[in-house]
Amino acid sequence: FGADASAATRINQVGFEPQSEKLAVVTDGTASSFEVVAADTGKTVFTGKLGAPALWKPSAETVRLADFSALKTPGEYRIKIDGQTLSDRFAIRDHAYRALNAAAIKAYYLNRASIALPPQYAGAYARPAGHPDDKVLVHSSAASRQRAEGSVLSSPKGWYDAGDYNKYIVNSGISTYTLLAAFEHFPQYFAKQNLNIPESGNGLPDILNEALWNLDWMLTMQDPNDGGVYHKLTNKAFDGMEMPDQVKPTPRYVVQKSTAAALDFAATMATAGRIFKAYEQQRPGLSARMMAAAETAWNWAQANPAVVFRNPADIKTGEYGDAQLGDEFAWAAAELYIGTGKDSYYRAIKADQLPATTPSWSDVGALAWISLAQHRAHLTPAADRKLIESRIDGLAASLAANWKASAYRVAMQEKDFVWGSNATVLNQAMMLLQGYRLNGKADYLNAAQSGLDYVLGRNATGYSFVTGIGARPAMHPHHRPSAADKLAAPAPGFLVGGPQPGQQDKKDCPVPYPAKLPATSYLDHVCSYASNEIAINWNAPLVYVSAALDQLTAG
Template sequence: MKRQALCLLWLAACSAIAAPAAIKLNQLGFLPAAHKLAVAPAGAGGRFDIVDAASGKAVFSGALGSPASWDAAGETVRIADFSGFAAPGRYRVKVEGLAPSDAFAIGADAYQALGAAALKAYYFNRSGTALAPRHAGAYARPAGHPDDRVLVHASAASGARPAGTVISAPKGWYDAGDYNKYLPSSGIATYTLLAAYEHFPGWFERLDVNIPESGNGVPDIVDEAMWNLEWMLAMQDPLDGGVYHKLTNLTFDAMVLPHQAMKAPRYVVAKSTAAALNFAATMATASRVLAPYQQQYPGMAAKMLAAAERAWQWAAANPAVLFKNPPDVLTGEYGDARVDDELAWAAAELYIATGKDSYYLAMQPETVSATYPAWDDVRGLAWMSLAHHRARLTPLADRALIAARVGGLAARLAAQWRSSGYRVPMKAEDIVWGSNAVVLNQAMMLVQGYRLDGNRDSLAAAQSALDYVLGRNPLGRSFVTGFGARPPLHPHHRPSQGDGVTAPVPGWVAGGPQPFQQDKAECPPYSSRLPALSWLDHVCSYASNEVAINWNAPLVYLAAALSELTPKANNMSQGSTALDLLRRQEEVLQFDSFSNTAALEIGTRLVDLARTRKQAISVEIARNGQVLFAHAMDGAPLDHAHWIRRKSALSNRTGHSSFYVHTEVLQAGGDIDAIPTLDPREYAAHGGAFPVRVRGTGQVGTITVSGLPGPIDHRLVVSVLKDYLNIEEEL
């Protein structure tokens, strides 16, 4: 009974995990206007149906795509694309001759519970505090590892802190399935949470995950990050600014709860250049995020920035102190043979936080390529932050280079997605230890590309990465505990193993398939050596089924990003209701007259709204061919002008918003970049141009925005016009 109740509570069919269905898809579901794909075997029939999960009635039909292979799984499959279906509800995919797919939902809050659970997983991994039943439910436990009496290891000894010195370094998150704490994984995990909040503040301000700090006027994601940031601050030697690489036992603990694993002494182990630079980057980021919360965290933003600069100075004086485990330390090493990526990341974050050109020069950006992030390769984080903050950078910053790095990486990943039989951005060689984090971090960089240039393939590929982790993979398994029809039940996670609760702690991403099977001597046989099939749902499998704080962070980011960036169904669905809404916007948002002063006020409001959202846009408002307002915000590239010219030309020619034409073409199955009779060099069917209509006269001009994804450009104009015209109707 307990097992069944917990499974129902966490949406996991724990009592009997059936063999995977032949049709693989995201077992959780989709936002209404999301890109929606399922995978069927190549030998399946030629068509598919979407059926209501309760009645079995078909509500949408389509043709399966051509057979395509994915060597990582040794499979040839066909894609069912039902992106055009947006009605909220619960459904299955059916293909003749195959069992129906797992049930999935379509709804506006598709990823809210997922994002909340992925974030709350960090609370469940807190060190040094009891987890109370009112916050932890069945997973309540006593406090473990207060870490207020930690020894300085011989490898970390200095004149002022000789070996055996007792220091205090409380709080922080347990790194993974073990009870140790490491700077390299902590830095990227904490940064990713902070970046998620910087990029999508509204989503996280609405998200209450029921932690002890909830309701204190600070978003829960920032409060949770603070738990780890305070530990990280304690890992800096106050005398020289260096940073200890990890806080650990000498060996791993048994599979017990934290409070049962506190007999062995704990140590801070050797300082390293990687730890110092990682620390500097994370603290510089945190100083920006904490700045508005002086009342709750007085003086903390300034303290973090000062600590970041001290760590940078230590690393400059010690540029090649590479970490290796001392002979008596057998826990995770997180050794890194290169630190140029950490240097670039730290330099970028300090440049953004301080505005000092010296940090930008130290980054040597022209020598730094863009890659998807991992704990041992953080170059991508530097470009991610520079792209987000490009509107506030000093004139020294090469904005074209920033756009090229971020856009180029997104384009490469999107190309891999298009060519993959399973439609994922991963190649076979990307399926390594923590492969689920690989695909989630790839998705995070695809999101940066979409935010920069609005390429819809980037957003679709990011969606596919989440789909993969939630079940659209060759194993047909969700890899997130507590979510989907077949989630992991036995992760390599000491609290989940030791707590006596049948269902594991929810919200954790399992490491995922990988072919090297480093734990095969300790585990039952794997079913396959193929990269995408080599996974065990067994507590022994640290190589494929462990959890980790740095693997969970991009899941938190992606849940928010897709929820915020996927266009709302009422503006993006491919049914007639979308065109009805767009026509209604054009009908309601008309003027009695349109003056130069009105153009100035509307243009200023558009710029001010974009500034509050930390967006860089260009705006042009014209009447009867005369430009009345034009402004390019700091960070806006030259090509905004070309987009404005082409989008406004389309609106003037058709009498509709450019997003109306965009939606109309897609509804008809056309190509928005190849519309018959329209030269794409002169017209652009992308959102952002809105007709200025005067009652009794008709269209007299356009209001055009460029710089964001087309649907968001469009919504920005609609939002400002609604406010300016005092329209209360929901548009």
């Protein structure tokens, strides 16, 4: 960080709820104590001792912890070390994450396909519509499993997956589910939230309005003839780094039905079906249609249990291929069980064999545990409630143990620094919160808080990994609209992928990464799709965790 000494103290650059645990990480110097000072007057309001120096392997830094949890007075502050070096500014206040949460959901609006974003909703990020997707070709691969090859279908709406302009069912599933789960678990938090999107004020909470934009698209990806679901809707190759309406016109395809797509679709539709039951007036028949779509997709997967998606030779876009389908079967079975009450679906979960692991697009078993835990009081006697509780608690306990043992006080281990590592941290936080919601263990809440702190600045790079949020946010995400729109600041509210040592984008980058350790291998450059892209599945746990911490920590 050179001369910028303020970055040597790593802190959540948004701040904290008054009641939450409040930690900073100090990377420099020999001081043994720290002060918290009022940001405007410089007056010292709190003095504390720094913890013992300890090594954090993922960044090879020796760091000390500053704990100022006892400071609960709302205000704006900085940490002061050695009587002079000041950290970035942060706040202590009620609803500390309200604006962050709204921005993180609004980011989905900014990534909508097939619709213009007018200035009244998108402000400076207004843009014409792109990718109408009303004439999509059926790709000729695996023709036996297709609708008549070459036929044309209409599949508009949905969110662009990430920095690219394609739409992938597997990744849509976990993303949409996580938003729906946030709403299902914290309905009061979202009831009055106004995101200023075109649907605002229509009688549905805006988080559901936004989820519907993608659910409406997902429904079009199911073949009505057999219940199968196309894996993705895509160009043959990635579009250039242009605005959505400026890209070279090129055919769009739905490509091959897959078992993972059918099951992720089934799970997400069953979840949506139970949630939209309460909104029959606003969207008559939608809930029943979703439940029926979920069951026909499930039946297709029963008949086609091992269709693993791989890109056909002429398709070069994201693959989201996954050969391990046990977790997808279990997740779909769990949501269908909750939605229908049929014990045959409970048996299909094979719960005894289903571990609880931190979720990702390719590992969705924990989503089954989340939903089963949420609905545990109303399940049929077939369900093993003790098992549900012990799986959630087991995962939370192991994450909390790693958190406690870590010099940075984060659950992340070296192996967790994968493509999209920032979402790994937040999905760990989401699972810790499931443990906390079950049994109220303070360590679980504090460890989840640390996960949010990490992405907002208490990490080895000193960046806030959410665009538009905090004193030193990522500025150059791999996001086509942000790259092409000629504005200095990127579209706000997006979580970037984060550090990971793979550097798979090196060949496409004109500048080297500043570092290569797991937790520092991060490049804030538009070229860096391996560390600085944005993605719908990464924003989703940010939405969940920011809402949950606001709600659960409220005094």
